[in-house]
Structures are given as structure tokens and as C-alpha cells.
Amino acid sequence: MQYQSNAMNTQPLVSVIIPTYNRAHLIGETLNSVLAQTYQNWECIIVDDGSSDNTDEVVGAYVEKDSRFKYFHRPDEHLPGGNGARNYGFKMSSGDYIQWLDSDDFISPINLKLKVELAVIEKSDIVISKNTKLLTDFKDHFVIQKTLRPSNSITNKFYKEFIQSRNQILIGDPLIKSEVTKQLRFREKLIRGQDHDYLIRLFHQPLKISKIDNQLYFYRQTDNSITRKASSLSFRFANAQLKLNIEIQSKFCDDKDIVFEYDRKNKKLYKTYILANRPEFIFLHFNIFRKTFKLSYFEFLYFLALNIITKKGFDRMKIV
Structure with missing residues (x-):
């Protein structure tokens, strides 16, 4: 059955872009949440990143049922991974607006309606809501809270706190005007912190951002999620995280608060690998960690040996 509406062309079109990889068992719930939107003028672009399960069959059923679903396979011109799939989906x-969404998450039925209404009323470039990973909270809140909250223009304080990871904004939450993101792409070679990196570059522009004090976005951490992979002490992910931390410090080197925050992140990474009996990661990046702690070569070597042997002494290095 094809979807038709005479009123659709009077409302902004929202492109919901979903990269997916071997999520046939979960993506149905995600697509159902898009299908359930009270706001009707949307297209949903699903980009498969090389799945080996029955994703084609599952997504194909939605495409056949509703022409607003559009299914693609990531072409070789984009690198494997969610970043390449997202970039192709955007292409x-x-x-008029973009809503990124991961294939194991979902949005409330009033997500697009509230965000588009506020974007139009306030002439906002971006509308942000709250998110939750607790399904009970999500169901309770989207039924009850429907009031549009006052909007806030973006401020230096907002931007700085986001860079410092004090504002938790997940990539599947913001509704973004296409115009302000058309020059931005996800960095396809980046395997850690790619969402944070994308949003840092997005928020660097002079934008008007509105906020809705509702939990409109539910996310989950699956066994093969990047978050879980990072927590498994993979050197590949840790290397990528450390590299991104140093890059952000370099970009905002004149802001001592941001530099301090990313020093703190590096110190936390150091402690994690020492306690996990994986000091080889520290030796791979000896000078980076030494400079992070602002210690001489021999001072850092002394504390490193002490930490490895006793799993103590971190406080003396002022790890926070």
C-alpha cells in the first residue's frame, strides 16, 4: 500500500536517515517508530552497510508497504562503517530537515511533530530534545509531556559544555535543518567519537538551537555497539579515542578548560589500561601520557612502574 496525502506538500519534508548492519532482529522496531509518527511528511532512508543477515527481507517489507521508506546499499565510493552509510544516506x-537515527534505537510518535513545529515557529536551525535508555521512562514521558518549551539560542557556554561532554546530545536526537549540515560529512576514517566530532563541527556555526524538555529519543547499547567494543579494551578503539582527544585539545588549545577536560579523559584512559593489566597501550603512547601528566621522562617512568606493580599511586599523579 502506497502512502498518499494532499496536505503533505504544505509541510517541511523530514529525511530520517538510518545506517544499519546486521540489525534485522532490531530494525523493525526502529522502522515502526518512524511509521508511527503523527507527523506524516517524512521519508526514511535506510542504508545497509553490508549485512549478512536477512536485513534485505525485513526492510524490503517496509518499502513494499510504504513508499516513504527507501532502501539502499552503501556503494564502494564510501568506506565501510556507519559514517560512510550516513554520508551516502544524506546524499x-x-x-528540508534531517533526523539521524540508529537502527537499534527509536523515537516517540510525537518526535517529528514537536520538533518541526518548534523549528518553524522559532525559525530554529536545530531542535534538541531529551533522550533515555530506560524504556519505562520513555513510554511514560512521551504520552504525558506535549508542551513546547521556550527556545534558546546557542551560546558560547552551550558549545563549550558540549565539547567538554557535559551536554549529552546523541546523534539520533537533533532535528537539523538540511542547509546548515549540507557542507558537513561524517569523517569516514574515524572509528571512535565520530558523532561527537560531527556535532562539534555542526555547532561551531552561528546557529539558533531550540530545546524541548521531553524524552523523545530512546537508545540502547547492544552487544556489538561501538560503546561495548570500546569497553572491551580494544587498542583500535582506544587509539582512535586518544587521537581524537589530542586533536580536540589542539583545536581548542587557547581554552584551558577544554584542554583540562581532555587531559582528564586521557588520564582516565591511562588508569583504565593499567588496572586492566594492559600497560603495553601506555608504552605505545608513552610521550602523550607523559605530557598529559606534565611529568619529566624519569618521573613518569617511576609512576608508571609504581602503578603497574601496585595498581596504586594514581592520586599522587593527580588523576581525576
Whole structure:
């Protein structure tokens, strides 16, 4: 059955872009949440990143049922991974607004309606809501809270706190005007912190951002999620995280608060690998960690040996 509406062309089109990889068992719930939107003028672009399960069959059923679903396979011109799939999805989109969404998460039925209404009323470039990983909270809140909250223009304080990871904004939450993101792409070679990196670059522009004090976005951490992979002490992910931390410090080197925050992140990484009996990661990046702690070569070597042997002494290095 194809979807038709005479009123659709009077409302902004929203492109919901979903990269997916071997999520046939979960993506149905995600697509159902898009299908359940009270706001009707959307297109949903799903980009498969090389799945080996029955994703084609599952997504194909939605495409057949509703022409607003559009299914693609990531072409070789984009690198494997969610970043390449997202970039291709954006290339294939036609919306006035973009809503990124991961294939194991979902949005409340009033997500697009509230965000588009506020974006139009306030002439906002971006609308942000709250998110939750607790399904009970999510169901309770989207039924009850429907009031549009006052909007806030972006401020230096907002931007700085986001860079410092004090504002938790997940990539599947913001509704973004296509115009302000058309020059941005996800960095396809980046395997850690890619969402944070994308949003840092997005928020660096002079934008008007509105906020809705509702939990409209539910996310979950699956066994093969990047978060879980990072927590498994993979050197590949830790290397990528450390590299991104140093890059952000370099970019905002004149802001001592941001530099301090990313020093703190590096120190936390150091402690994690020492306690996990994986000091080889520290030796791989000896000078980076030494400079992070602002210690001489021999001072750092002394504390490193002490930490490895006793799993103590971190406080003396002022790890926070």
C-alpha cells in the first residue's frame, strides 16, 4: 500500500536517515517508530552497510508497504562503517530537515511533530530534545509531556559544555535543518567519537538551537555497539579515542578548560589500561601520557612502574 496525502506538500519534508548492519532482529522496531509518527511528511532512508543477515527481507517489507521508506546499499565510493552509510544516506535525501537515527534505537510518535513545529515557529536551525535508555521512562514521558518549551539560542557556554561532554546530545536526537549540515560529512576514517566530532563541527556555526524538555529519543547499547567494543579494551578503539582527544585539545588549545577536560579523559584512559593489566597501550603512547601528566621522562617512568606493580599511586599523579 502506497502512502498518499494532499496536505503533505504544505509541510517541511523530514529525511530520517538510518545506517544499519546486521540489525534485522532490531530494525523493525526502529522502522515502526518512524511509521508511527503523527507527523506524516517524512521519508526514511535506510542504508545497509553490508549485512549478512536477512536485513534485505525485513526492510524490503517496509518499502513494499510504504513508499516513504527507501532502501539502499552503501556503494564502494564510501568506506565501510556507519559514517560512510550516513554520508551516502544524506546524499540520497531530499528533506528540508534531517533526523539521524540508529537502527537499534527509536523515537516517540510525537518526535517529528514537536520538533518541526518548534523549528518553524522559532525559525530554529536545530531542535534538541531529551533522550533515555530506560524504556519505562520513555513510554511514560512521551504520552504525558506535549508542551513546547521556550527556545534558546546557542551560546558560547552551550558549545563549550558540549565539547567538554557535559551536554549529552546523541546523534539520533537533533532535528537539523538540511542547509546548515549540507557542507558537513561524517569523517569516514574515524572509528571512535565520530558523532561527537560531527556535532562539534555542526555547532561551531552561528546557529539558533531550540530545546524541548521531553524524552523523545530512546537508545540502547547492544552487544556489538561501538560503546561495548570500546569497553572491551580494544587498542583500535582506544587509539582512535586518544587521537581524537589530542586533536580536540589542539583545536581548542587557547581554552584551558577544554584542554583540562581532555587531559582528564586521557588520564582516565591511562588508569583504565593499567588496572586492566594492559600497560603495553601506555608504552605505545608513552610521550602523550607523559605530557598529559606534565611529568619529566624519569618521573613518569617511576609512576608508571609504581602503578603497574601496585595498581596504586594514581592520586599522587593527580588523576581525576
